[in-house]
Amino acid sequence: xxxxxxxxxxxxxxxxxxxxxxxxxxxxxxxxxxxxxxxxxxxxxxxxxxxxxxxxxxxxxxxxxxxxxxxxxxxxxxxxxxxxxxxxxxxxxxxxxxxxxxxxxxxxxxxxxxxxxxxxxxxxxxxxxxxxxxxxxxxxxxxxxxxxxxxxxxxxxxxxxxxxxxxxxxxxxxxxxxxxxxxxxxxxxxxxxxxxxxxxxxxxxxxxxxxxxxxxxxxxxxxxxxxxxxxxxxxxxxxxxxxxxxxxxxxxxxxxxxxxxxxxxxxxxxxxxxxxxxxxxxxxxxxxxxxxxxxxxxxxxxxxxxxxxxxxxxxxxxxxxxxxxxxxxxxxxxxxxxxxxxxxxxxxxxxxxxxxxxxxxxxxxxxxxxxxxxxxxxxxxxxxxxxxx
Numbered sequence: 001x002x003x004x005x006x007x008x009x010x011x012x013x014x015x016x017x018x019x020x021x022x023x024x025x026x027x028x029x030x031x032x033x034x035x036x037x038x039x040x041x042x043x044x045x046x047x048x049x050x051x052x053x054x055x056x057x058x059x060x061x062x063x064x065x066x067x068x069x070x071x072x073x074x075x076x077x078x079x080x081x082x083x084x085x086x087x088x089x090x091x092x093x094x095x096x097x098x099x100x101x102x103x104x105x106x107x108x109x110x111x112x113x114x115x116x117x118x119x120x121x122x123x124x125x126x127x128x129x130x131x132x133x134x135x136x137x138x139x140x141x142x143x144x145x146x147x148x149x150x151x152x153x154x155x156x157x158x159x160x161x162x163x164x165x166x167x168x169x170x171x172x173x174x175x176x177x178x179x180x181x182x183x184x185x186x187x188x189x190x191x192x193x194x195x196x197x198x199x200x201x202x203x204x205x206x207x208x209x210x211x212x213x214x215x216x217x218x219x220x221x222x223x224x225x226x227x228x229x230x231x232x233x234x235x236x237x238x239x240x241x242x243x244x245x246x247x248x249x250x251x252x253x254x255x256x257x258x259x260x261x262x263x264x265x266x267x268x269x270x271x272x273x274x275x276x277x278x279x280x281x282x283x284x285x286x287x288x289x290x291x292x293x294x295x296x297x298x299x300x301x302x303x304x305x306x307x308x309x310x311x312x313x314x315x316x317x318x319x320x321x322x323x324x325x326x327x328x329x330x331x332x333x334x335x336x337x338x339x340x341x342x343x344x345x346x347x348x349x350x351x352x353x354x355x356x357x358x359x360x361x362x363x364x365x366x367x368x369x370x371x372x373x374x375x376x377x378x379x380x381x382x383x384x385x386x387x388x389x
Contacts, residue, residue, distance in 0.1 A: 029361020044354030071097025297327015
């Protein structure tokens with residue numbers, strides 16, 4: 001298939017066993033969320049005064065923001081750099097980013113002790129705070145994502161809802177402003193997340209602490225953007241029985257070689273210059289976690305991507321991109337959880353059943369909403385796979 005069909009709702013049964021599992025995970029998380037607001041954070045988490053953040057910040061926020069980078073990287077590629085060949089994956093990537101950031105916000109509301117005060121940074125500004133910069137960028141970018149998604153909704157319901165048709169006509173001439181704003185805002189808060197840890201040089205393990213943390217966070221987010229698009233597109237087309245989009249995904253993976261190589265070179269170069277490679281052989285949990293992250297999350301998939309046979313194989317390309325996605329996710333977990341040492345903690349941290357359940361429920365919620373969106377909105381352009389007898 002050389003030419004893609006126009007995006008259209010997916011004609012597939014909605015209530016499948018997989019969707020029911022997602023529903024169960026969301027309901028289960030709902031009970032723990034209610035318990036969290038009745039009994040406080042201590043009722044469902046292993047957080048304490050000496051361990052102020054845990055799984056929710058490490059995965060729901062830091063990892064979620066990084067893995068939603070496919071939205072701005074594909075938008076930049078297709079609309080700013082004019083590579084319209086990749087239009088087929090821009091809408092699914094935009095949807096994933098929009099849902100990802102929405103659930104990042106929900107995760108923050110759950111994690112913050114006084115969640116009813118989450119609106120205060122919008123009114124009481126603190127421009128000297130990196131956290132304020134991250135918060136404002138995320139809030140604005142989330143609105144930009146919803147604006148960018150309006151044409152998709154208008155294409156389906158514009159003839160029934162007049163305001164959608166009007167907005168669509170306006171955005172047809174001004175969308176370039178929001179696309180550029182989305183790219184700029186994403187670059188700001190992706191690097192800002194790394195900047196958050198710069199104020200804790202004595203608490204972050206030397207393997208991860210570096211003045212280049214903001215740049216490394218930004219580069220890793222850009223590097224994981226296209227692999228995340230390949231990862232989610234492959235899962236979506238396989239589960240919905242659609243034709244694969246290898247004619248788009250294979251060239252996209254070729255771009256990743258350069259991006260991942262730049263990140264790897266900077267990561268290793270920084271470690272050599274600072275002399276922190278001496279910690280790699282100490283046998284600690286930190287050194288093991290770092291080696292797993294860099295070897296299986298960066299080096300091995302980078303080498304695999306340089307093989308044309310891997311880029312042409314749907315299975316191997318998926319495995320390789322899954323390794324990159326897992327490597328970036330592990331990097332965020334390492335920086336915010338494994339590498340972070342709380343000097344006065346009385347015991348080591350491990351997430352509770354409540355934390356794990358809520359995280360699983362939020363991830364299930366993203367997948368569930370994605371399923372609803374592609375069922376009723378023109379998001380995916382891949383055709384239905386023909387069944388041969």
